[in-house]
Structures are given as structure tokens and as C-alpha cells.
Amino acid sequence: MPEDQNKNHNLLLKANLKQLRLPTISAEFEKLAREATAAGEGHEQYLLRLTELEVATRATNALKARIKQAAFGVHKDFDTYDFSAVPGLNKQKVMELARGEWIEQHYNCCLIGSPGTGKTHLATALGLASCRQGRRVRFFTAANLVTRLEEAQKQYQLDRFLGQLDKVDLLICDELGYLSFSRPGAELLFQVFADRYERSSLLITSNLAFSDWGQVFQGERMTAALLDRLTHRCHIFEMNGESYRFRESVKAQKGKKAG
Numbered sequence: 141m142p143e144d145q146n147k148n149h150n151l152l153l154k155a156n157l158k159q160l161r162l163p164t165i166s167a168e169f170e171k172l173a174r175e176a177t178a179a180g181e182g183h184e185q186y187l188l189r190l191t192e193l194e195v196a197t198r199a200t201n202a203l204k205a206r207i208k209q210a211a212f213g214v215h216k217d218f219d220t221y222d223f224s225a226v227p228g229l230n231k232q233k234v235m236e237l238a239r240g241e242w243i244e245q246h247y248n249c250c251l252i253g254s255p256g257t258g259k260t261h262l263a264t265a266l267g268l269a270s271c272r273q274g275r276r277v278r279f280f281t282a283a284n285l286v287t288r289l290e291e292a293q294k295q296y297q298l299d300r301f302l303g304q305l306d307k308v309d310l311l312i313c314d315e316l317g318y319l320s321f322s323r324p325g326a327e328l329l330f331q332v333f334a335d336r337y338e339r340s341s342l343l344i345t346s347n348l349a350f351s352d353w354g355q356v357f358q359g360e361r362m363t364a365a366l367l368d369r370l371t372h373r374c375h376i377f378e379m380n381g382e383s384y385r386f387r388e389s390v391k392a393q394k395g396k397k398a399g
């Protein structure tokens with residue numbers, strides 16, 4: 141084929157691929173065509189390789205977008221979590237949860253334990269795993285979620301914000317119990333939690349034992365009603381022990397002295 145005509149075809153093809161929103165095919169078809177010719181590959185094989193690239197890029201981009209939308213505070217995964225540091229924690233059960241069936245079944249998960257035991261780390265790792273499974277995840281600290289709810293209410297946007305939360309498959313509420321809320325704030329949070337009951341999943345981390353949740357949710361009745369719903373279908377992990385952070389810094393200090 142004359143070179144001019146070939147160039148023309150490629151320009152038209154690129155225009156079509158742009159209209160069809162196939163950027164990866166557009167970027168790769170010339171290179172792969174040369175490779176296919178060199179390897180003596182057939183047309184179907186060439187087309188298959190091109191479409192595989194497009195599909196893979198799309199999946200990667202979608203995952204990136206889900207992780208961004210989740211708004212994790214930190215990026216921590218299972219690969220950096222040392223289960224041996226928390227002997228009371230059932231690794232097998234945690235890894236089972238990482239497969240995500242509990243979210244399918246609208247179960248909840250609570251990670252309860254003292255500061256520095258890796259609750260945020262594990263909550264994030266579980267959230268990342270759900271993102272990889274194609275689920276929509278949203279991470280908040282409890283304080284942040286309450287602030288957002290109060291702001292939304294002030295601006296007459298509460299229904300809209302609740303609607304956004306409703307679309308999320310897994311809502312992570314980290315650090316419940318570090319701060320107590322105003323009565324209206326606690327009521328808003330209660331509403332979010334109650335709305336999800338048996339409809340979608342919640343992952344809550346807290347430094348407070350359930351018996352102390354009254355401090356956060358002011359009022360025995362509301363606390364009891366909340367705990368009743370939350371723990372009805374719930375995987376509960378107790379993560380008590382020494383702070384990992386603290387232990388690591390002690391180790392580092394000892395290392396310095398020894399060195």
C-alpha cells in the first residue's frame with residue numbers, strides 16, 4: 141500500500157477509535173501490527189491482543205478510580221501487616237473477610253481494640269480488597285463523617301449526601317469513640333448506621349468496648365438500638381494488646397543502644 145494511503149488510514153482509524161473511546165487500542169495498534177506481521181500472526185489474534193490491552197487498561201483505571209473515591213487516609217495493605225504481632229487475632233478469619241462475601245451478605249465488621257493495634261491498617265486493607273473486587277468503598281473517620289453530615293444538613297443537602305452513602309457497598313467508619321458527638325451529631329450518625337442495617341455493610345473501628353459506646357452515642361436507648369442492629373450480623377475482632385507503634389519504637393531504641 142502506498143505510504144500516503146497508509147497514513148491516511150491510520151488517521152481515520154485513530155479518529156474512529158477516539159469516537160469509540162478506545163484509547164489503548166489507538167495508542168498500540170501500529171506497534172502491535174508490526175509485531176503481528178513479524179510473528180506471522182493472523183488477524184483475529186492481532187485483534188484479540190489489542191482488545192485484551194484495552195480491557196486490562198480499563199480494569200486498572202476503574203480500580204484506581206474506586207480507590208480514589210474510597211478516600212482512604214493511608215494506603216496500607218495486608219502485605220505489610222504482621223499478624224504474629226497480634227496473637228489474639230484470627231488471621232484465617234480476617235483473610236476470609238478479605239474475599240468479600242460478608243459484604244455480599246450485608247454483614248458488618250467491627251474491629252475493637254486499644255490504640256496502635258492496627259485497626260486502621262486492617263480496615264484499610266479490607267477496604268482495598270473490596271475495591272479490587274469491584275465494590276464501592278468509602279472511608280471516613282467517625283468525627284469526619286459526623287462533620288460532613290452536619291454540614292450537609294445545614295446546607296439542606298442531607299438527603300443528597302445520604303443518597304451518596306447509600307450507593308456505597310462498604311462504609312468504613314474509623315476511630316469511633318475518640319471523640320464524643322453532640323446529640324444531633326450522634327443522631328445523624330445513628331441514622332446512617334440504622335439505614336444500612338441488613339441492606340449494606342459497615343466496617344467500624346473503635347477503641348471502646350461496646351459497653352462504653354453510650355459515651356459516644358449519649359443516651360442508653362439510642363446506644364442499645366444501635367448496637368442491636370450493628371452486631372446482629374457482624375464479624376467482631378478484638379485487637380487488644382500493646383501498641384505496634386510503641387513496640388516498634390522500643391525496638392528501634394534498643395537497636396540504637398545496642399549499636
Ligand code: ADP
Nearest residue numbers: 220221222225255256257258259260261384385
Ligand atoms: P490503630 O488504628 O489501631 O490505632 P494503626 O492501624 O493506625 O492502629 O497502626 C499504627 C501504626 O502501626 C500504623 O503505621 C500501622 O501500619 C502499624 N501497625 C499496627 N499494627 C501492625 C501490625 N500488626 N503489622 C504491621 N504494622 C502494624
Ligand code: MG
Nearest residue numbers: 259260314315
Ligand atoms: Mg486508627
